[in-house]
Amino acid sequence: MKMPQKFNTYCPFCRNHQQHEVEKVKKGRTSGLHWIDRQKARRSTVGSMGKFSKVPGGDKPTKKINIRYRCKKCGKAHLRAGFRVAKFELTE
Numbered sequence: 001m002k003m004p005q006k007f008n009t010y011c012p013f014c015r016n017h018q019q020h021e022v023e024k025v026k027k028g029r030t031s032g033l034h035w036i037d038r039q040k041a042r043r044s045t046v047g048s049m050g051k052f053s054k055v056p057g058g059d060k061p062t063k064k065i066n067i068r069y070r071c072k073k074c075g076k077a078h079l080r081a082g083f084r085v086a087k088f089e090l091t092e
């Protein structure tokens with residue numbers, strides 16, 4: 001998909017629509033550790049990792065991308081949930 005570099009969208013800091021600039025980021029929003037991560041952490045010290053020893057499966061056909069939206073007015077950036085897209089381009 002193509003996405004404009006700058007567009008008007010809602011800024012949660014200004015609480016209204018402002019012009020935003022788009023930046024691509026590696027890591028998206030995280031909601032801390034999930035139960036599976038804690039379970040994995042407990043087993044990763046010694047011995048078999050149990051079900052976590054499995055080799056991960058093949059790649060998905062598309063990659064999830066994460067976009068950061070930076071408000072031009074207040075300079076603060078916010079994230080939104082990432083989405084899957086085959087090709088991502090920023091346009092003027």
Ligand SMILES: [Zn+2]
Binds near residue numbers: 012018074
């Ligand atoms: Zn703002």
